[in-house]
């Protein structure tokens with residue numbers, strides 16, 4: 001047994017290794033057996049982390065923020081840097097995990113085996129006590145961010161803040177404040193992102209924002225590696241009968257160069273080439289030299305297939321359509337390595353609507369027009385009256401507001417419909433109020449009765465296309481039932497029932513917000529200042545707010561922030577009608593006007609509650 005003091009003395013006088021930290025790591029660090037790439041740590045498996053290790057050895061740098069996708073060699077990298085620091089550039093170190101249990105697991109499963117397998121580090125190890133290591137060169141503490149007393153005012157040279165997004169609220173600030181630092185201290189903030197504007201995101205933005213770029217193998221154009229450049233085919237083979245066939249889809253997935261449309265396939269060789277030839281570009285070159293930040297996404301590590309990303313994205317998109325946004329947020333955070341921005345909730349001012357103003361005026365002809373709809377919302381307060389909207393649709397989800405206004409009687413509504421040449425089958429009346437009157441008007445004129453519903457979606461049984469006799473259950477944001485326009489009166493049962501279209505409020509509002517925000521299609525209103533403040537105010541009368549449901553899933557709910565939202569309701573019903581008639585991308589077969597047996601969950605006979 002060597003005298004520990006002697007060991008410390010030897011450590012102090014040994015000349016330090018001048019190689020770059022990642023070169024040192026290749027010689028001395030073994031990958032622990034939680035990875036499929038065990039054996040010596042090799043920089044060519046994750047070449048992008050070399051720069052992080054180099055920055056770790058730069059005394060001008062105080063803070064390094066890494067905001068990136070999950071499973072991209074983060075923890076392995078910090079462990080390697082830590083080994084190097086213990087052996088080559090020692091100073092008191094602290095590794096903070098979200099909780100003490102996380103710290104314990106990491107310690108037992110990964111840190112301890114890595115330290116014991118790294119000779120320069122194990123040679124310096126004196127002893128361990130709980131979650132603290134004593135090395136001849138320095139102490140190293142593992143703590144949970146939830147135990148602030150452990151974070152008290154220790155002088156720390158190396159501070160590793162791991163998966164910061166899981167820290168208890170306020171814990172990161174506490175750590176940063178309470179850690180006394182050395183002149184050459186270095187803080188690492190390493191996390192998959194969460195919300196835009198949170199601590200991780202702010203710290204990344206304050207840094208120099210080094211973003212992974214790679215040169216096109218064909219034309220040499222340096223470009224960020226981005227999900228937007230992934231292409232796949234949507235056709236009968238990849239999406240038969242409206243359902244993705246992921247095996248067929250995978251065959252068509254490719255990355256397209258932004259400059260020359262050269263195509264890169266999802267093969268290990270091509271993927272490794274991207275990683276090897278790529279480099280980080282500073283997107284914020286004016287940041288102070290002391291503040292470095294990195295970002296990359298899951299398109300980079302070759303062990304994450306592009307196919308798995310596309311699948312995850314398509315499934316998340318489908319879930320978002322039914323109102324559950326959690327998978328989409330997880331995809332953005334954990335696969336794209338980007339902070340989540342509640343972009344749909346932002347139509348709370350007129351700016352968004354200003355983006356919808358197009359160079360046309362009410363009454364202008366529109367050669368692209370394919371269908372037009374009118375919707376009206378019945379109001380009682382201040383005397384019976386109706387708000388109405390007429391909107392035309394063209395190809396690719398384009399639409400134009402043709403007119404809107406207020407009138408006082410059913411007769412006037414019919415006049416307006418005729419003036420605007422809207423077919424009666426495309427005219428919609430909200431039946432949420434005085435339903436019987438609405439039904440009778442619809443029965444007499446051919447208008448359609450619509451009603452919002454608080455259900456998140458409807459489950460419908462429908463035949464499987466191409467497979468006679470087989471049924472499947474699908475989720476849809478609308479359905480119809482039949483109602484008796486004379487229910488509750490002596491006339492009940494004497495006349496033909498009419499269709500009542502029901503739509504799921506929140507998901508259809510999300511969809512309308514997507515159109516207004518122009519994430520989909522082109523929702524247009526006329527420029528030339530012809531649009532009144534009443535339209536603008538009513539179209540921004542509802543706002544989306546984030547909540548968690550009982551199962552902890554992230555959901556958005558719509559709240560009314562202004563009293564009058566009738567034109568918003570009209571636009572909503574028109575969009576639902578456009579979906580029902582397949583004028584815009586539809587979620588299932590049907591039509592508003594063709595008489596057909598309702599494809600519902602056996603509740604076609606149910607009377608709607610009124």
Ligand SMILES: [Zn+2]
Pocket residue numbers: 216217218219220221257258259260261262
């Ligand atoms: Zn190219």
